[in-house]
Amino acid sequence: MKRVVVGLSGGVDSSVAAYLLKEQGYEVIGLFMKNWHDDSVTISNECPWLEDSNDAMIVAEKLGIPFQTVDLSEQYKERIVDYMFNEYEQGRTPNPDVLCNREIKFDVFMKIALDLGADYVATGHYCRKEVTEVNGEPVYRLMAGIDGNKDQSYFLCQLSQEQLAKALFPVGELTKPEVRQIAAENELITADKKDSQGLCFIGKVRLPEFLQQKLQPKEGVIVEVTAEEVLQKQQEKQQIIKDDVLANKAAKLSYSPEDGKVVGKHQGAHYFTIGQRKGLGVGGTVEPLFVIGTNVEDNVIYTGQGKDHPGLYREALFIREHELHWVREDLALKEGETMEVLARIRYRQPLQKARLHRVESGLYVEFEQPQSAITEGQFAAFYLEDELIGSGVIS
Template structure:
């Protein structure tokens, strides 16, 4: 064996890694690769949700996942433990979701789960086992370098562009990254499946999980009705010609607020064409669930007003109300993974930005003002939604993120 490989192997031997083993193929292969690299690996399964209210499928409960995860641990000769974090998950993720929807905003539970649970509460549990590192099956990568006498950690996109999950980790900090390992970030999904089959892992042919992180695939209105009451209100259609007249605004600092906030629709901007079950159940860009006919093209939600309980809609995928030139992130919601790259007041900087998972990176300019960051895109973006996260990249590196206002 090459001397450098032997040195790396010896360095890893004795280092303890706790991996979040979910019962899926990604974390299973991540665990296998860690074992191959010489780490002392312990498997820890998280129980985060018990309630099945609103679930679309009645099977595949956490008990099923735990059983499969334990089978993988036995196959790989790893100690297996279970930790119940459901109280923390409800308080820090699910309750936050309900609160955001009640305000007419659309949160991203997967980003919250990583920030609040996997790399916080769960990481603390892992450290109780004496872990040097905590590993997950995310498709992303980490590098590090030394500057000014301390280590700086970089969060990079995964090599598989179709599965890159760095966006979901956009709220991590330097301390969390210092302890994190992402063993499959350098390979693609087909290779992960191939390794799992080659090693005869019980998860080799298992389907990927879908829906809300740890809750699963749910009928969202039914799920939200656990705390949010249905409430009949008007659906108002806004003509495309009306919005087109409102969008001839020059991209200058004086116009940031006009460019970066959703247009404040009023009931007289359009006509009533139907009713809905509650404005807090809908989000910008949504098509399904309106159940209103009589149009040549589909209707999409342009905006919601939870105070008046009104939904504003527009006809067609190219309705100008679906598109905005920019967005705003308030100062208290700005998060820098690379704290050394924080922008100064009055500074502007070009980055690549995405506003949802799997969305291609879009060129944009960030403007740091006293009240927050204004992001203006080179091309208008469809479905910018309050409550979601915008993340900015420099090449493959994720630099920072924030909640859209």
């Protein structure tokens, strides 16, 4: 009997994952990760992690599996929260869920599980793992979940072969309604529980308040830039970066306050991200304003009217060498090589046709169609059909 430690989060997906593994004959242990102590920045008055750990414990009792809570809040603060603050401070927008999987669930948590004698670690992610052979060695494939609406492979885009080797994803072959049905049939308390919409394992957090713990509010201006001004700037950029077509497509425009008119004030450029529409507090425009650029040094936000504003769109992005990651190391491109892939720059975005170009300093991802709100600090993930083969931080 192989031993599996399941990360029981107190949600329906991990509850059903534990149930399925037990049915398959594994020896199952449930572990709840406590990753946060500061309740002052969570939205709900009740303590979300307490409620979640309670639900996880009740599920474990129902399934007759051992259960314990592990406190990883110190590592979480160090590896996720501090990183987040640092990224926001630099005007980038991090993805804590991708990092949480790489740094916490499949690293710190996985080590604890292996110390408990586990053969595998399981989570409630909607994705699948397959194994193939390359040169006589097993190679693990990270596949999209069967439920296209819930596929969570993107969140695991930074996992390594070593991590995948020890991972199990029991609900990846199911749809969300099927998972809820299994939970209901087996009278699991989490059957109708709503999906959590918060930072990985912290619960619901008000991001501006969360960031204000470290990043002080400071007033700056909101500048509106017209579509014509952006098109003019794009032409100028082409003149400057003449010889390198890819660099030109990937380079973002830089704005100055003279490029537009001041339409409002904000409390800190580092609280805003490209493509953001809510929270600007500026009315009276024909179409809603979207953030098309931020400058944290000068504390200025640049905006444009409407979701089709040219300032929102770019045809390519760049990933620096040290921020490039191959899940399938055997498919890693060498300098000068290209590859046709499907790519996404955020969770839930439909896959887009793209071509990878490997250069000495990193990797260009060139899209067939221009993409809206390519955002520094987020992860771009690339797929061959429904296999996720690599990813990197958008620079």
